Amino acid sequence: MTSDFTLYYAPDTCALAVIITLRDAGASYDLHRLDFTKADQQSAAYLKVNPKGRVPALRTPVGMLTEVPAILVYLAQAFPAARLAPLDDPFAFAKMQAFNCYLASTLHVAHAHRMRGHRWADEESSFADMRRKVPQAVGACYDLIERDLLEGPWVMGEPYTVADPYLFTLAQWLEEDGVDPAAFPRVMDHRARVAERASVKRAIAEEWDAQG
Amino acid sequence: MTSDFTLYYAPDTCALAVIITLRDAGASYDLHRLDFTKADQQSAAYLKVNPKGRVPALRTPVGMLTEVPAILVYLAQAFPAARLAPLDDPFAFAKMQAFNCYLASTLHVAHAHRMRGHRWADEESSFADMRRKVPQAVGACYDLIERDLLEGPWVMGEPYTVADPYLFTLAQWLEEDGVDPAAFPRVMDHRARVAERASVKRAIAEEWDAQG
Numbered sequence: 001m002t003s004d005f006t007l008y009y010a011p012d013t014c015a016l017a018v019i020i021t022l023r024d025a026g027a028s029y030d031l032h033r034l035d036f037t038k039a040d041q042q043s044a045a046y047l048k049v050n051p052k053g054r055v056p057a058l059r060t061p062v063g064m065l066t067e068v069p070a071i072l073v074y075l076a077q078a079f080p081a082a083r084l085a086p087l088d089d090p091f092a093f094a095k096m097q098a099f100n101c102y103l104a105s106t107l108h109v110a111h112a113h114r115m116r117g118h119r120w121a122d123e124e125s126s127f128a129d130m131r132r133k134v135p136q137a138v139g140a141c142y143d144l145i146e147r148d149l150l151e152g153p154w155v156m157g158e159p160y161t162v163a164d165p166y167l168f169t170l171a172q173w174l175e176e177d178g179v180d181p182a183a184f185p186r187v188m189d190h191r192a193r194v195a196e197r198a199s200v201k202r203a204i205a206e207e208w209d210a211q212g
Numbered sequence: 213m214t215s216d217f218t219l220y221y222a223p224d225t226c227a228l229a230v231i232i233t234l235r236d237a238g239a240s241y242d243l244h245r246l247d248f249t250k251a252d253q254q255s256a257a258y259l260k261v262n263p264k265g266r267v268p269a270l271r272t273p274v275g276m277l278t279e280v281p282a283i284l285v286y287l288a289q290a291f292p293a294a295r296l297a298p299l300d301d302p303f304a305f306a307k308m309q310a311f312n313c314y315l316a317s318t319l320h321v322a323h324a325h326r327m328r329g330h331r332w333a334d335e336e337s338s339f340a341d342m343r344r345k346v347p348q349a350v351g352a353c354y355d356l357i358e359r360d361l362l363e364g365p366w367v368m369g370e371p372y373t374v375a376d377p378y379l380f381t382l383a384q385w386l387e388e389d390g391v392d393p394a395a396f397p398r399v400m401d402h403r404a405r406v407a408e409r410a411s412v413k414r415a416i417a418e419e420w421d422a423q424g
Contacts, residue, residue, distance in 0.1 A: 090286055
């Protein structure tokens with residue numbers, strides 16, 4: 001049996017949002033797991049799949065896609081019956097896109113300074129400085145999400161959209177980033193609500209079971 | 213006369229991509245200029261407009277929008293006759309979105325470490341380290357764009373899309389970031405091609421003329 005999609009991913013990365021969305025969409029897919037401890041994402045074979053050397057990358061029937069916000073919207077458009085985005089309302093669609101872009105370019109970037117400081121600096125002292133700042137920088141993002149962006153019960157209000165698994169996925173790292181969950185009750189309530197979904201439980205189990 | 217849109221912006225920021233796209237779309241708009249030297253973007257008045265304290269923010273007839281990739285796609289959808297995005301081809305649309313997301317979350321972030329290191333660290337020594345790394349980190353992004361992402365003559369190939377003013381806008385900073393333009397002939401060719409467009413010349417003039 002051949003699946004329509006193949007997702008190149010690693011466990012405990014933002015790729016989880018894509019696995020959840022593949023399940024929510026009802027897509028047929030295979031998972032191709034990369035081992036970051038072996039630097040699989042920088043191997044010659046993987047760089048042919050995705051020259052960015054990052055995950056996730058989604059092989060679709062018509063070509064490869066990268067960047068989580070783009071992949072999530074693509075799946076929502078490819079499986080309209082699953083109703084995973086406000087496709088018929090350009091303003092609501094733009095609000096959802098703005099939320100996803102904020103996660104990608106501000107929250108995820110703030111988080112990445114804890115373990116991937118080498119992208120932006122060279123000295124150990126700079127990495128230590130960045131790590132010390134992560135609780136504040138990531139916390140400021142959650143403060144904005146808590147106060148202004150998360151409408152509730154889902155990110156966009158009543159309809160569940162692809163913004164929900166994306167926030168859920170990044171919010172897995174909140175405690176590791178040194179952010180106090182008690183300061184963000186609405187974010188934590190959202191995280192718990194998403195965690196109860198069957199598609200999410202299965203995606204998390206699968207994330208760790210799949211082989212490369 | 214009342215315009216449909218108001219753009220909150222500052223000169224020499226990524227907001228230029230939105231001004232160009234407002235012109236390309238044929239939208240009626242006003243510009244509201246912020247003065248970063250006076251920290252206008254952190255004023256109480258502006259934080260009511262955009263709690264993120266950043267630019268751009270676009271006031272639309274139905275509400276405020278932020279995040280450049282989301283705003284650009286919104287304008288392309290709101291003005292379909294201008295044909296600024298492949299709206300009828302989900303895969304091509306996703307490729308364009310992936311390009312815009314890469315600019316926002318990787319290239320722009322790499323650039324921001326030259327002047328905005330305080331977002332992610334506290335020590336002067338870290339800021340200096342980050343500044344030293346900018347030519348390499350930004351250069352790596354242009355390397356990927358040059359080799360893999362920029363199809364030519366426009367970003368997406370034959371059709372001009374909102375990805376073009378966005379790349380053009382960020383590429384304004386290439387020399388200031390210490391990147392050697394001679395290493396990226398295709399990027400520089402693209403920059404020159406976009407610069408010749410009438411909408412772009414007018415947007416750049418207007419960017420510096422508008423008052424707050």
